[in-house]
Amino acid sequence: MEGGRVTRLARRRWATAAELLQLVNAEPGITRREAAERLGLSSGAATELVDRLKRLELLNESRAEHTGPGRPTTILEPHEQGPxxxxxxxxxxxxxxxxxxxxxxxxxxxxxxxxxxxxxxxxxxxxxxxxxxxxxxxxxxxxxxxxxxxxxxxxxxxxxxxxxxxxxxxxxxxxxxxxxxxxxxxxxxxxxxLAGVAEARTGASKDTSVAVHLMVATGIGGVLLLNGEPALGAHGTGGEFGHLPFADPALECTCGSYGCWDLAVDGRALARHRGEPEPADPEDYARRLLDDLESGRSRSGDNRGAVALAAGAFGRGIAGLVNAHDPDVITLGGLGPQLRRTAPEAFDRAYRSGLMTVHQRQPPPVLDSVHGAxxxxxxxxxxxxxxxxxxxxxxxxxxxxxxxxxxxx
Missing domain, CATH: 3.30.420.40 (ATPase, nucleotide binding domain)
Structure with a gap:
């Protein structure tokens, strides 16, 4: 190896091993026989590869339950002393x-x-x-x-x-x-x-070609995923959807811009709609308010009205992203699922009314994330x-x- 870069020979030597280890990660409990079939390896080649990875403390095997004809096989799992x-x-x-x-x-x-x-x-x-x-x-x-x-x-x-x-x-x-x-x-x-990557690998947007993930916390983060890979932009900052100018242009954001979508959806929006000062911790403020409404501790019409306004702004902005990116699915993380759940009619009405006609017959589903926090x-x-x-x-x-x-x- 020269200059810290892998040589072509080393790349060829380790390519199949890399595929096997990634398969073990993607499909927990996979057997040696299943892995060989997936990778197009003969039984002998699979045995040789697995034995090499065991010697290097990358893989271990445990006996799989014998459920049919043929020789017993083993389950592949990471070595307890591996990387x-x-x-x-x-x-x-x-x-x-x-x-x-x-x-x-x-x-x-x-x-x-x-x-x-x-x-x-x-x-x-x-x-x-x-x-x-x-x-x-x-x-x-x-x-x-x-x-x-x-x-x-x-x-x-x-x-x-x-x-x-x-x-x-x-x-x-x-x-x-x-x-x-x-x-x-x-x-x-x-x-x-990263939350969007998790949903694309093993979550709500698995096996989709185009997905949008949104996470509401202090602001709205997100990512566009193309065949499971995040579109990061030229400088790595792609997916800052919360800074799209979907809110009142008179509102100044900490990012240096005005009218950011963040300010219409998160705890700062909820406080503003309730006539209260901006909270020191917008995420905690929003969570406590949503928890109170969901649990019945709060029955205030003003509180429900504030949440409905924020949920509507959230749904309307998601419609804009659908119109722009034509995704198969939108997944929600952070406080997003709870915000929608607390004011479902306001969210759905804003989402559907914001879609172009071409999307209205079959709107992309908006799904809660599998991995959550x-x-x-x-x-x-x-x-x-x-x-x-x-x-x-x-x-x-x-x-x-x-x-x-x-x-x-």
Missing amino acids: LVLIIGLRASGWELRLSDLAGRLTALTDAPYEDDRPEAVLTTIAAAVAGAVDDAEPRIRCVVVSAAGPVSGTALGQLSARHWLELLDLQRLTAGIPAERRPPLLVGNDAT DGPTRGAAYLGIDHITSPAALDRWAGNEPETDTAAR
Whole structure:
């Protein structure tokens, strides 16, 4: 290998192994026989490949239940000492660290609130935890993925508006405490984008050619998915649907623009419709109001009216995205399902009346996400697994050579 790039020979050597490991991730419980059929391998070739991956501590086998004629087969599963993905979640209210194995099984390491308003201090605290996690699992962590509740470009976070972090932050400092020769590659993705990836892989938009995912929190994040792959735009910031100018143009957004859709849908809109000041935590404000209405603790007509206005703005904006992108399905995460559920008539009326005639006969279904609050983490795991099961990464694992570059989703 030269210049940190995998050679053509290594790529050929590991291509089928990469396909097999990705199949084990996509179809938990797959047997060796089923995997061989999927990949077009003979029984002998499959046995040889599996044995090689077992020696490298990438795969293990357990006996499958014998249900028919023919020889017994085995279930393929990740090796307990195999490579891992370390996931950093930068949420609105706190941060977390989780590990994922090749099957996407998650292990929680840390879940903590932000204990400082200064982003530099917070990132320093997280970086120390990241370095400790890498040391503890040495040399198994082969990739670090950040899921961030804000726009990202490369390894930079544009803002975390819920924390009033409005300056560009270089997230490479999260792995800066790891010696360069042992530092895993860093991948960074927006949380809503990663949640959309999870829905496309194993959720509500699986097997669709065009899907839109939307996540309501503080603002509206989202992503357009084409055959399961996110359309990220020229600089990685695609899918910032909440900053489409669908709201009152007199309303100023923290992004620097006016009239952003965010401001017509999230907790800031609900507070404005109720005649209250902008909440410090719009997501928590919206969740408490929606919970009160759903549980019957609140029967206020004013509260229901405020939610109906926000749900209508949400449905109308989704109609605009349907008109623009012609998706097979729209999936909703975050507070989106609850907002629609609390004011279904207002949502449906606005959604259907906003569609072009060509879409009105068969409107694309709007579905709740399968993965819910875990969507961003699961999407981050899939992104990391794609990386560590690539031919280049497998070649490095076999030679025990760490990778030290960075990339972004």
